[in-house]
Amino acid sequence: MTSAAFAVFSAAAIWTGWRVFRTDSMVRASFLLLASFLNVGALCVLLLAEYLGTALLFMMTVEMVVMALFMVMFMMNPAGLNPMNMVHQPRFAIGAGVVATLGLGGVAVAGAFPDAPAAPIPATIRALGSELLGDSMLVFETAGVTLVATMVCAVMLSSARGRYGDDDGGSVAPPLEPDGDHRPEDDLVDDGGGHGHMHHGGH
Amino acid sequence: MDAVTVGTGPAVVLIASVLAIGAYLVAVVDRVLFALVAGRPVLWSVVTGPAREAAAVARRQPVTTEAPDRILWVMAPAAYAGLAAMALSVVPLGPGLAVADVRTGIVVFGAAEALAIVAIFLHGWAPNSALPLVAGYRFVGVALSYELLSMFVLIAAALPAESLSIGAIVASQEPVWNVVRQPLGLPLFLIVTAGVTFTGPLAIVDSPDLAGGGAAEDSGVVRLAWVGARAAMLVAFSAAAAAVFLGGWLGPVLPPIVWMALKTAAVAVTVLASRHLLARVSPERFVHIAWTVLLPLAFADLAIAGVVSL
Numbered sequence: 188m189t190s191a192a193f194a195v196f197s198a199a200a201i202w203t204g205w206r207v208f209r210t211d212s213m214v215r216a217s218f219l220l221l222a223s224f225l226n227v228g229a230l231c232v233l234l235l236a237e238y239l240g241t242a243l244l245f246m247m248t249v250e251m252v253v254m255a256l257f258m259v260m261f262m263m264n265p266a267g268l269n270p271m272n273m274v275h276q277p278r279f280a281i282g283a284g285v286v287a288t289l290g291l292g293g294v295a296v297a298g299a300f301p302d303a304p305a306a307p308i309p310a311t312i313r314a315l316g317s318e319l320l321g322d323s324m325l326v327f328e329t330a331g332v333t334l335v336a337t338m339v340c341a342v343m344l345s346s347a348r349g350r351y352g353d354d355d356g357g358s359v360a361p362p363l364e365p366d367g368d369h370r371p372e373d374d375l376v377d378d379g380g381g382h383g384h385m386h387h388g389g390h
Numbered sequence: 391m392d393a394v395t396v397g398t399g400p401a402v403v404l405i406a407s408v409l410a411i412g413a414y415l416v417a418v419v420d421r422v423l424f425a426l427v428a429g430r431p432v433l434w435s436v437v438t439g440p441a442r443e444a445a446a447v448a449r450r451q452p453v454t455t456e457a458p459d460r461i462l463w464v465m466a467p468a469a470y471a472g473l474a475a476m477a478l479s480v481v482p483l484g485p486g487l488a489v490a491d492v493r494t495g496i497v498v499f500g501a502a503e504a505l506a507i508v509a510i511f512l513h514g515w516a517p518n519s520a521l522p523l524v525a526g527y528r529f530v531g532v533a534l535s536y537e538l539l540s541m542f543v544l545i546a547a548a549l550p551a552e553s554l555s556i557g558a559i560v561a562s563q564e565p566v567w568n569v570v571r572q573p574l575g576l577p578l579f580l581i582v583t584a585g586v587t588f589t590g591p592l593a594i595v596d597s598p599d600l601a602g603g604g605a606a607e608d609s610g611v612v613r614l615a616w617v618g619a620r621a622a623m624l625v626a627f628s629a630a631a632a633a634v635f636l637g638g639w640l641g642p643v644l645p646p647i648v649w650m651a652l653k654t655a656a657v658a659v660t661v662l663a664s665r666h667l668l669a670r671v672s673p674e675r676f677v678h679i680a681w682t683v684l685l686p687l688a689f690a691d692l693a694i695a696g697v698v699s700l
Contacts, residue, residue: 214515215459218508218512237492237493237494238493238494238497241494241497241501242497244498245503245505248501248508249504249507249537251508252504252508252511252533252534253534255511342681
Protein backbone atom coordinates (compact mmCIF):
# COMPACT_ATOMS: atom_id res chain seq x y z
CA MET A 188 0.00 0.00 0.00
CA THR A 189 2.71 2.45 1.04
CA SER A 190 4.90 1.41 -1.88
CA ALA A 191 2.02 1.89 -4.31
CA ALA A 192 1.31 5.34 -2.86
CA PHE A 193 5.01 6.16 -3.12
CA ALA A 194 5.04 5.17 -6.79
CA VAL A 195 1.90 7.19 -7.55
CA PHE A 196 3.12 10.35 -5.79
CA SER A 197 6.59 10.06 -7.38
CA ALA A 198 5.13 9.65 -10.85
CA ALA A 199 2.74 12.57 -10.28
CA ALA A 200 5.59 14.76 -9.01
CA ILE A 201 7.70 14.01 -12.09
CA TRP A 202 4.80 14.38 -14.53
CA THR A 203 3.63 17.74 -13.14
CA GLY A 204 7.26 18.89 -12.96
CA TRP A 205 7.60 18.09 -16.66
CA ARG A 206 4.31 19.79 -17.52
CA VAL A 207 5.66 23.03 -15.99
CA PHE A 208 7.82 23.44 -19.10
CA ARG A 209 5.21 22.25 -21.59
CA THR A 210 2.39 24.60 -20.60
CA ASP A 211 1.91 28.02 -22.14
CA SER A 212 1.10 30.38 -19.26
CA MET A 213 2.91 31.68 -16.22
CA VAL A 214 -0.02 30.95 -13.94
CA ARG A 215 -0.41 27.37 -15.14
CA ALA A 216 3.35 26.83 -14.85
CA SER A 217 3.36 28.15 -11.24
CA PHE A 218 0.52 25.94 -10.13
CA LEU A 219 1.85 22.86 -11.92
CA LEU A 220 5.07 23.44 -10.03
CA LEU A 221 2.97 23.68 -6.87
CA ALA A 222 1.31 20.36 -7.74
CA SER A 223 4.75 18.83 -8.11
CA PHE A 224 5.78 20.17 -4.69
CA LEU A 225 2.56 18.88 -3.10
CA ASN A 226 3.40 15.40 -4.34
CA VAL A 227 6.91 15.72 -2.92
CA GLY A 228 5.28 16.78 0.39
CA ALA A 229 3.19 13.62 0.31
CA LEU A 230 6.38 11.61 -0.29
CA CYS A 231 7.92 13.27 2.79
CA VAL A 232 4.88 12.22 4.84
CA LEU A 233 5.25 8.67 3.55
CA LEU A 234 8.90 8.75 4.60
CA LEU A 235 7.62 9.66 8.10
CA ALA A 236 8.99 13.21 7.87
CA GLU A 237 5.50 14.22 8.96
CA TYR A 238 6.12 17.82 9.95
CA LEU A 239 8.42 18.55 7.02
CA GLY A 240 5.92 17.06 4.58
CA THR A 241 2.88 18.96 5.84
CA ALA A 242 4.88 22.18 6.29
CA LEU A 243 6.00 21.82 2.67
CA LEU A 244 2.32 21.87 1.63
CA PHE A 245 1.49 25.29 3.01
CA MET A 246 4.91 26.89 2.57
CA MET A 247 5.09 25.96 -1.10
CA THR A 248 1.46 26.98 -1.61
CA VAL A 249 1.98 30.52 -0.38
CA GLU A 250 5.31 30.67 -2.19
CA MET A 251 3.83 29.65 -5.55
CA VAL A 252 0.90 32.06 -5.13
CA VAL A 253 3.38 34.88 -4.53
CA MET A 254 5.46 33.72 -7.48
CA ALA A 255 2.48 33.57 -9.84
CA LEU A 256 1.33 37.00 -8.72
CA PHE A 257 4.72 38.66 -9.09
CA MET A 258 5.64 36.96 -12.35
CA VAL A 259 2.39 38.00 -13.95
CA MET A 260 2.79 41.51 -12.51
CA PHE A 261 6.18 42.03 -14.16
CA MET A 262 5.44 40.19 -17.41
CA MET A 263 4.23 41.53 -20.73
CA ASN A 264 1.36 39.06 -20.50
CA PRO A 265 -0.72 40.71 -17.82
CA ALA A 266 -3.34 38.07 -17.22
CA GLY A 267 -1.17 35.00 -17.52
CA LEU A 268 -3.80 33.61 -19.87
CA ASN A 269 -2.22 34.28 -23.27
CA PRO A 270 -0.03 31.54 -24.69
CA MET A 271 3.69 32.07 -24.22
CA ASN A 272 6.73 29.86 -24.33
CA MET A 273 7.92 28.64 -20.94
CA VAL A 274 11.34 27.50 -22.17
CA HIS A 275 14.51 29.57 -22.52
CA GLN A 276 17.68 28.36 -24.29
CA PRO A 277 16.26 24.83 -24.51
CA ARG A 278 19.26 23.16 -26.18
CA PHE A 279 21.75 24.49 -23.67
CA ALA A 280 19.35 23.63 -20.82
CA ILE A 281 18.93 20.04 -22.05
CA GLY A 282 22.70 19.63 -22.32
CA ALA A 283 23.31 21.12 -18.88
CA GLY A 284 20.55 18.97 -17.39
CA VAL A 285 21.92 15.75 -18.86
CA VAL A 286 25.48 16.57 -17.77
CA ALA A 287 24.37 17.52 -14.25
CA THR A 288 22.21 14.40 -13.87
CA LEU A 289 24.95 12.09 -15.12
CA GLY A 290 27.58 13.83 -12.97
CA LEU A 291 25.60 13.86 -9.74
CA GLY A 292 24.17 10.40 -10.38
CA GLY A 293 27.66 9.09 -11.10
CA VAL A 294 28.95 10.56 -7.87
CA ALA A 295 26.03 9.09 -5.93
CA VAL A 296 26.42 5.63 -7.44
CA ALA A 297 30.15 5.29 -7.90
CA GLY A 298 31.65 7.82 -5.49
CA ALA A 299 33.50 6.74 -2.37
CA PHE A 300 32.13 8.85 0.46
CA PRO A 301 34.38 9.74 3.40
CA ASP A 302 33.56 7.91 6.57
CA ALA A 303 35.12 10.20 9.16
CA PRO A 304 32.78 10.76 12.10
CA ALA A 305 32.60 14.36 13.28
CA ALA A 306 34.20 15.30 16.56
CA PRO A 307 31.81 14.69 19.45
CA ILE A 308 29.74 17.76 20.40
CA PRO A 309 30.11 18.96 23.98
CA ALA A 310 27.22 17.66 26.06
CA THR A 311 25.97 21.10 27.13
CA ILE A 312 25.62 22.36 23.54
CA ARG A 313 23.82 19.18 22.52
CA ALA A 314 21.48 19.44 25.52
CA LEU A 315 20.74 23.11 24.80
CA GLY A 316 20.02 22.39 21.13
CA SER A 317 17.69 19.51 21.96
CA GLU A 318 15.99 21.55 24.65
CA LEU A 319 15.34 24.42 22.22
CA LEU A 320 14.17 22.66 19.10
CA GLY A 321 14.57 18.91 19.42
CA ASP A 322 15.50 17.11 16.24
CA SER A 323 14.43 19.99 14.04
CA MET A 324 17.18 22.39 15.22
CA LEU A 325 19.00 22.85 11.90
CA VAL A 326 15.82 23.14 9.83
CA PHE A 327 14.34 25.77 12.09
CA GLU A 328 17.53 27.79 12.44
CA THR A 329 18.09 28.00 8.68
CA ALA A 330 14.45 28.54 7.78
CA GLY A 331 13.98 31.13 10.52
CA VAL A 332 16.88 33.38 9.48
CA THR A 333 15.93 33.11 5.80
CA LEU A 334 12.30 33.90 6.48
CA VAL A 335 13.07 36.95 8.60
CA ALA A 336 15.43 38.32 5.94
CA THR A 337 12.80 37.69 3.25
CA MET A 338 10.06 39.38 5.23
CA VAL A 339 12.17 42.47 5.96
CA CYS A 340 13.20 42.79 2.30
CA ALA A 341 9.66 42.24 1.03
CA VAL A 342 8.25 44.92 3.31
CA MET A 343 11.03 47.34 2.30
CA LEU A 344 10.46 46.72 -1.41
CA SER A 345 6.68 46.86 -1.28
CA SER A 346 6.26 49.77 1.11
CA ALA A 347 4.66 52.77 -0.56
CA ARG A 348 6.36 55.10 1.92
CA GLY A 349 10.13 55.22 2.12
CA ARG A 350 12.55 57.52 3.94
CA TYR A 351 12.22 60.05 1.12
CA GLY A 352 8.43 60.23 1.31
CA ASP A 353 5.72 58.57 -0.73
CA ASP A 354 7.14 56.65 -3.65
CA ASP A 355 4.52 58.06 -5.99
CA GLY A 356 5.01 61.63 -4.77
CA GLY A 357 5.49 64.00 -7.68
CA SER A 358 4.38 61.40 -10.23
CA VAL A 359 3.01 63.01 -13.36
CA ALA A 360 0.78 61.64 -16.08
CA PRO A 361 2.28 61.46 -19.58
CA PRO A 362 1.05 64.12 -22.04
CA LEU A 363 -1.91 63.26 -24.20
CA GLU A 364 -0.11 63.99 -27.51
CA PRO A 365 3.49 63.12 -28.40
CA ASP A 366 5.79 65.99 -27.34
CA GLY A 367 2.75 67.67 -25.82
CA ASP A 368 2.78 69.61 -22.58
CA HIS A 369 2.20 67.92 -19.29
CA ARG A 370 -1.01 69.21 -17.77
CA PRO A 371 -0.78 69.60 -13.98
CA GLU A 372 -4.45 68.67 -13.52
CA ASP A 373 -3.58 65.18 -14.84
CA ASP A 374 -1.12 64.48 -12.02
CA LEU A 375 -1.44 60.89 -10.88
CA VAL A 376 -1.15 61.92 -7.26
CA ASP A 377 -2.53 65.02 -5.69
CA ASP A 378 0.18 66.01 -3.29
CA GLY A 379 -0.90 69.47 -2.27
CA GLY A 380 -1.87 71.66 -5.24
CA GLY A 381 1.33 71.08 -7.19
CA HIS A 382 3.63 72.82 -4.70
CA GLY A 383 5.21 69.70 -3.34
CA HIS A 384 6.88 68.44 -6.53
CA MET A 385 10.53 67.46 -6.29
CA HIS A 386 10.85 68.71 -2.74
CA HIS A 387 11.12 65.38 -0.94
CA GLY A 388 14.38 65.41 1.00
CA GLY A 389 17.42 66.48 -0.92
CA HIS A 390 17.86 69.89 0.75
CA MET B 391 0.09 9.29 14.09
CA ASP B 392 -1.83 9.25 17.35
CA ALA B 393 -5.38 8.00 17.60
CA VAL B 394 -6.99 7.55 14.21
CA THR B 395 -10.31 6.37 15.50
CA VAL B 396 -12.58 6.37 12.46
CA GLY B 397 -12.22 3.89 9.61
CA THR B 398 -11.99 5.01 5.98
CA GLY B 399 -15.60 4.31 4.98
CA PRO B 400 -17.23 5.84 8.07
CA ALA B 401 -14.77 8.76 7.84
CA VAL B 402 -15.98 9.71 4.37
CA VAL B 403 -19.59 9.46 5.50
CA LEU B 404 -18.91 11.47 8.68
CA ILE B 405 -17.05 14.32 6.95
CA ALA B 406 -19.45 14.47 4.00
CA SER B 407 -22.56 14.51 6.17
CA VAL B 408 -21.19 17.09 8.65
CA LEU B 409 -20.19 19.36 5.77
CA ALA B 410 -23.42 18.87 3.81
CA ILE B 411 -25.77 19.29 6.77
CA GLY B 412 -23.63 22.13 8.10
CA ALA B 413 -23.62 23.91 4.75
CA TYR B 414 -27.40 23.66 4.54
CA LEU B 415 -27.76 25.01 8.06
CA VAL B 416 -25.43 27.88 7.11
CA ALA B 417 -27.83 28.81 4.30
CA VAL B 418 -30.83 28.59 6.66
CA VAL B 419 -29.16 30.66 9.41
CA ASP B 420 -28.12 33.24 6.83
CA ARG B 421 -31.77 33.69 5.83
CA VAL B 422 -32.91 33.89 9.45
CA LEU B 423 -30.30 36.55 10.21
CA PHE B 424 -31.27 38.50 7.11
CA ALA B 425 -34.93 38.45 8.14
CA LEU B 426 -34.07 39.54 11.68
CA VAL B 427 -31.80 42.39 10.56
CA ALA B 428 -34.32 43.53 7.96
CA GLY B 429 -37.10 43.44 10.56
CA ARG B 430 -39.14 40.95 8.59
CA PRO B 431 -40.93 37.96 10.10
CA VAL B 432 -38.94 34.72 10.11
CA LEU B 433 -41.12 32.44 8.03
CA TRP B 434 -41.07 28.65 7.80
CA SER B 435 -39.83 29.05 4.21
CA VAL B 436 -36.31 29.82 5.47
CA VAL B 437 -35.92 26.07 6.05
CA THR B 438 -36.98 24.96 2.58
CA GLY B 439 -35.77 28.07 0.77
CA PRO B 440 -32.16 27.01 0.23
CA ALA B 441 -33.25 23.66 -1.28
CA ARG B 442 -35.64 25.35 -3.71
CA GLU B 443 -33.06 27.93 -4.68
CA ALA B 444 -30.35 25.28 -5.12
CA ALA B 445 -32.63 23.28 -7.41
CA ALA B 446 -33.37 26.39 -9.45
CA VAL B 447 -29.66 27.31 -9.79
CA ALA B 448 -28.70 23.77 -10.77
CA ARG B 449 -31.40 23.60 -13.48
CA ARG B 450 -30.38 26.88 -15.05
CA GLN B 451 -28.66 26.77 -18.45
CA PRO B 452 -24.87 26.67 -18.15
CA VAL B 453 -23.25 29.65 -19.85
CA THR B 454 -19.58 29.82 -20.72
CA THR B 455 -17.05 32.45 -21.74
CA GLU B 456 -14.63 32.72 -24.66
CA ALA B 457 -11.58 30.45 -24.28
CA PRO B 458 -11.81 29.68 -20.56
CA ASP B 459 -9.59 27.18 -18.75
CA ARG B 460 -12.41 24.65 -18.39
CA ILE B 461 -10.57 22.14 -16.27
CA LEU B 462 -9.51 24.66 -13.64
CA TRP B 463 -12.92 26.32 -13.70
CA VAL B 464 -14.66 23.05 -12.81
CA MET B 465 -11.85 21.89 -10.52
CA ALA B 466 -11.83 25.04 -8.38
CA PRO B 467 -15.13 24.38 -6.52
CA ALA B 468 -14.19 20.71 -6.17
CA ALA B 469 -10.77 21.60 -4.76
CA TYR B 470 -12.30 24.16 -2.41
CA ALA B 471 -14.82 21.61 -1.08
CA GLY B 472 -12.05 19.01 -0.81
CA LEU B 473 -9.97 21.43 1.23
CA ALA B 474 -12.94 21.99 3.56
CA ALA B 475 -13.00 18.22 4.06
CA MET B 476 -9.23 18.14 4.62
CA ALA B 477 -9.50 20.93 7.20
CA LEU B 478 -12.38 19.24 9.02
CA SER B 479 -10.69 15.83 9.03
CA VAL B 480 -8.05 16.93 11.55
CA VAL B 481 -10.60 18.55 13.91
CA PRO B 482 -11.89 16.18 16.61
CA LEU B 483 -15.67 16.43 16.94
CA GLY B 484 -15.68 14.64 20.29
CA PRO B 485 -13.17 12.88 22.57
CA GLY B 486 -11.52 10.34 20.27
CA LEU B 487 -13.97 11.14 17.48
CA ALA B 488 -11.71 12.45 14.73
CA VAL B 489 -11.05 11.21 11.25
CA ALA B 490 -7.32 11.92 11.51
CA ASP B 491 -6.23 13.62 14.74
CA VAL B 492 -2.65 13.54 13.49
CA ARG B 493 0.33 14.90 15.40
CA THR B 494 0.65 17.79 12.95
CA GLY B 495 -3.07 18.61 12.85
CA ILE B 496 -2.58 22.38 13.07
CA VAL B 497 -0.11 22.29 10.17
CA VAL B 498 -2.47 20.21 8.02
CA PHE B 499 -5.24 22.69 8.77
CA GLY B 500 -2.93 25.57 7.83
CA ALA B 501 -2.05 23.79 4.58
CA ALA B 502 -5.74 23.42 3.70
CA GLU B 503 -6.22 27.11 4.40
CA ALA B 504 -3.24 28.09 2.22
CA LEU B 505 -4.36 25.83 -0.62
CA ALA B 506 -7.80 27.46 -0.46
CA ILE B 507 -6.08 30.65 -1.67
CA VAL B 508 -5.04 28.77 -4.80
CA ALA B 509 -8.56 27.39 -5.36
CA ILE B 510 -10.17 30.83 -4.94
CA PHE B 511 -7.59 32.53 -7.16
CA LEU B 512 -7.92 29.93 -9.94
CA HIS B 513 -11.71 30.12 -9.71
CA GLY B 514 -11.43 33.80 -10.62
CA TRP B 515 -8.64 33.25 -13.15
CA ALA B 516 -10.09 30.34 -15.12
CA PRO B 517 -13.13 31.95 -16.84
CA ASN B 518 -10.87 34.28 -18.90
CA SER B 519 -13.07 37.22 -18.01
CA ALA B 520 -12.07 40.64 -16.69
CA LEU B 521 -14.03 41.03 -13.45
CA PRO B 522 -13.40 37.50 -12.10
CA LEU B 523 -9.71 37.99 -12.95
CA VAL B 524 -9.60 41.26 -11.01
CA ALA B 525 -11.33 39.49 -8.11
CA GLY B 526 -8.76 36.68 -8.17
CA TYR B 527 -5.77 39.01 -8.04
CA ARG B 528 -7.44 41.23 -5.47
CA PHE B 529 -8.07 38.21 -3.28
CA VAL B 530 -4.44 37.11 -3.43
CA GLY B 531 -3.30 40.55 -2.27
CA VAL B 532 -5.67 40.43 0.68
CA ALA B 533 -5.10 36.76 1.48
CA LEU B 534 -1.34 37.15 1.72
CA SER B 535 -1.86 39.82 4.36
CA TYR B 536 -4.04 37.75 6.67
CA GLU B 537 -2.44 34.33 6.12
CA LEU B 538 0.24 34.98 8.75
CA LEU B 539 -2.35 35.88 11.40
CA SER B 540 -3.82 32.42 11.23
CA MET B 541 -0.45 30.72 11.58
CA PHE B 542 0.50 32.82 14.62
CA VAL B 543 -2.76 32.37 16.52
CA LEU B 544 -2.85 28.62 15.81
CA ILE B 545 0.75 28.16 16.95
CA ALA B 546 -0.04 30.22 20.06
CA ALA B 547 -2.89 27.81 20.80
CA ALA B 548 -0.55 24.87 20.33
CA LEU B 549 1.96 26.24 22.89
CA PRO B 550 0.11 25.36 26.12
CA ALA B 551 -0.79 21.96 24.67
CA GLU B 552 2.86 21.31 23.74
CA SER B 553 1.47 19.55 20.69
CA LEU B 554 0.37 20.38 17.14
CA SER B 555 -2.51 17.89 17.40
CA ILE B 556 -5.91 19.62 17.66
CA GLY B 557 -7.14 16.86 19.98
CA ALA B 558 -4.29 17.66 22.38
CA ILE B 559 -5.09 21.37 22.09
CA VAL B 560 -8.70 20.71 23.12
CA ALA B 561 -7.55 18.52 26.01
CA SER B 562 -5.15 21.27 27.18
CA GLN B 563 -8.12 23.62 27.65
CA GLU B 564 -9.57 21.50 30.48
CA PRO B 565 -8.64 24.09 33.17
CA VAL B 566 -9.33 27.22 31.13
CA TRP B 567 -10.32 27.80 27.51
CA ASN B 568 -7.89 29.42 25.10
CA VAL B 569 -10.37 32.23 24.48
CA VAL B 570 -9.65 33.36 28.06
CA ARG B 571 -5.91 32.80 28.31
CA GLN B 572 -5.25 34.04 24.74
CA PRO B 573 -7.99 36.64 24.26
CA LEU B 574 -6.59 37.90 20.93
CA GLY B 575 -6.67 34.49 19.27
CA LEU B 576 -10.37 34.01 18.53
CA PRO B 577 -11.05 37.51 17.10
CA LEU B 578 -8.03 37.23 14.80
CA PHE B 579 -9.08 33.74 13.72
CA LEU B 580 -12.59 35.03 12.98
CA ILE B 581 -11.04 37.61 10.64
CA VAL B 582 -9.16 34.79 8.89
CA THR B 583 -12.40 32.79 8.66
CA ALA B 584 -14.21 35.75 7.11
CA GLY B 585 -11.31 36.10 4.66
CA VAL B 586 -11.14 32.47 3.54
CA THR B 587 -14.93 32.26 3.13
CA PHE B 588 -15.09 35.89 1.88
CA THR B 589 -17.93 36.76 4.22
CA GLY B 590 -18.98 40.00 5.90
CA PRO B 591 -16.38 42.79 5.98
CA LEU B 592 -14.02 40.65 3.90
CA ALA B 593 -16.59 39.77 1.20
CA ILE B 594 -14.25 41.29 -1.35
CA VAL B 595 -13.89 38.42 -3.82
CA ASP B 596 -17.35 37.60 -5.13
CA SER B 597 -18.47 41.11 -4.30
CA PRO B 598 -21.18 43.28 -5.91
CA ASP B 599 -18.69 46.02 -6.83
CA LEU B 600 -17.17 43.54 -9.32
CA ALA B 601 -20.61 42.32 -10.47
CA GLY B 602 -20.13 39.09 -8.55
CA GLY B 603 -16.34 39.00 -8.91
CA GLY B 604 -14.85 35.53 -9.07
CA ALA B 605 -18.31 33.98 -9.42
CA ALA B 606 -19.57 36.50 -12.00
CA GLU B 607 -19.38 34.03 -14.90
CA ASP B 608 -20.48 30.94 -12.93
CA SER B 609 -23.76 29.33 -13.84
CA GLY B 610 -25.66 26.14 -13.26
CA VAL B 611 -24.10 23.34 -11.25
CA VAL B 612 -20.69 25.06 -11.04
CA ARG B 613 -22.28 28.05 -9.28
CA LEU B 614 -24.17 25.77 -6.91
CA ALA B 615 -20.98 23.81 -6.16
CA TRP B 616 -19.07 27.02 -5.44
CA VAL B 617 -21.72 28.38 -3.06
CA GLY B 618 -22.00 25.01 -1.32
CA ALA B 619 -18.24 24.61 -1.00
CA ARG B 620 -18.00 28.07 0.51
CA ALA B 621 -20.62 27.21 3.15
CA ALA B 622 -18.79 23.92 3.83
CA MET B 623 -15.55 25.83 4.35
CA LEU B 624 -17.32 28.05 6.88
CA VAL B 625 -18.43 24.91 8.73
CA ALA B 626 -14.87 23.52 8.79
CA PHE B 627 -13.38 26.80 10.02
CA SER B 628 -16.10 27.23 12.66
CA ALA B 629 -15.43 23.71 13.95
CA ALA B 630 -11.70 24.48 14.12
CA ALA B 631 -12.35 27.76 15.96
CA ALA B 632 -14.60 25.93 18.43
CA ALA B 633 -11.98 23.24 19.03
CA VAL B 634 -8.91 25.48 19.22
CA PHE B 635 -10.29 28.48 21.14
CA LEU B 636 -13.58 27.49 22.79
CA GLY B 637 -12.59 24.19 24.36
CA GLY B 638 -14.17 21.96 21.70
CA TRP B 639 -16.18 19.17 23.26
CA LEU B 640 -15.47 20.30 26.87
CA GLY B 641 -18.50 21.33 28.94
CA PRO B 642 -20.79 20.20 31.76
CA VAL B 643 -24.00 18.11 31.66
CA LEU B 644 -24.52 17.88 27.88
CA PRO B 645 -22.80 15.15 25.84
CA PRO B 646 -19.42 16.23 24.37
CA ILE B 647 -20.58 16.14 20.76
CA VAL B 648 -23.48 18.45 21.57
CA TRP B 649 -21.11 20.98 23.12
CA MET B 650 -18.94 20.81 20.02
CA ALA B 651 -21.96 21.34 17.75
CA LEU B 652 -23.21 24.27 19.84
CA LYS B 653 -19.84 26.01 19.85
CA THR B 654 -19.36 25.44 16.14
CA ALA B 655 -22.81 26.89 15.50
CA ALA B 656 -22.04 29.90 17.69
CA VAL B 657 -18.89 30.70 15.70
CA ALA B 658 -20.69 30.21 12.37
CA VAL B 659 -23.57 32.47 13.44
CA THR B 660 -21.09 35.17 14.53
CA VAL B 661 -19.35 35.12 11.15
CA LEU B 662 -22.66 35.04 9.27
CA ALA B 663 -24.01 37.92 11.35
CA SER B 664 -21.05 40.03 10.24
CA ARG B 665 -22.40 39.59 6.72
CA HIS B 666 -25.57 41.48 7.61
CA LEU B 667 -24.28 43.88 10.26
CA LEU B 668 -20.87 45.11 9.08
CA ALA B 669 -19.90 47.04 5.97
CA ARG B 670 -17.46 45.63 3.47
CA VAL B 671 -13.96 47.05 3.97
CA SER B 672 -12.03 48.24 0.94
CA PRO B 673 -9.17 45.90 -0.02
CA GLU B 674 -6.45 48.58 0.21
CA ARG B 675 -7.56 49.65 3.63
CA PHE B 676 -7.75 46.08 4.87
CA VAL B 677 -4.24 45.27 3.61
CA HIS B 678 -2.95 48.35 5.44
CA ILE B 679 -4.76 47.43 8.66
CA ALA B 680 -3.65 43.78 8.37
CA TRP B 681 0.06 44.57 8.15
CA THR B 682 0.17 47.48 10.61
CA VAL B 683 -2.41 46.54 13.26
CA LEU B 684 -3.49 42.90 13.01
CA LEU B 685 -0.05 41.36 12.46
CA PRO B 686 1.45 43.07 15.56
CA LEU B 687 -1.63 41.89 17.49
CA ALA B 688 -0.90 38.34 16.33
CA PHE B 689 2.69 38.74 17.53
CA ALA B 690 1.32 39.94 20.88
CA ASP B 691 -0.98 36.92 21.02
CA LEU B 692 1.99 34.61 20.49
CA ALA B 693 4.00 36.46 23.14
CA ILE B 694 1.15 36.27 25.66
CA ALA B 695 0.76 32.55 24.98
CA GLY B 696 4.50 32.05 25.49
CA VAL B 697 4.62 33.98 28.76
CA VAL B 698 1.52 32.25 30.15
CA SER B 699 2.89 28.83 29.22
CA LEU B 700 6.21 29.39 31.00
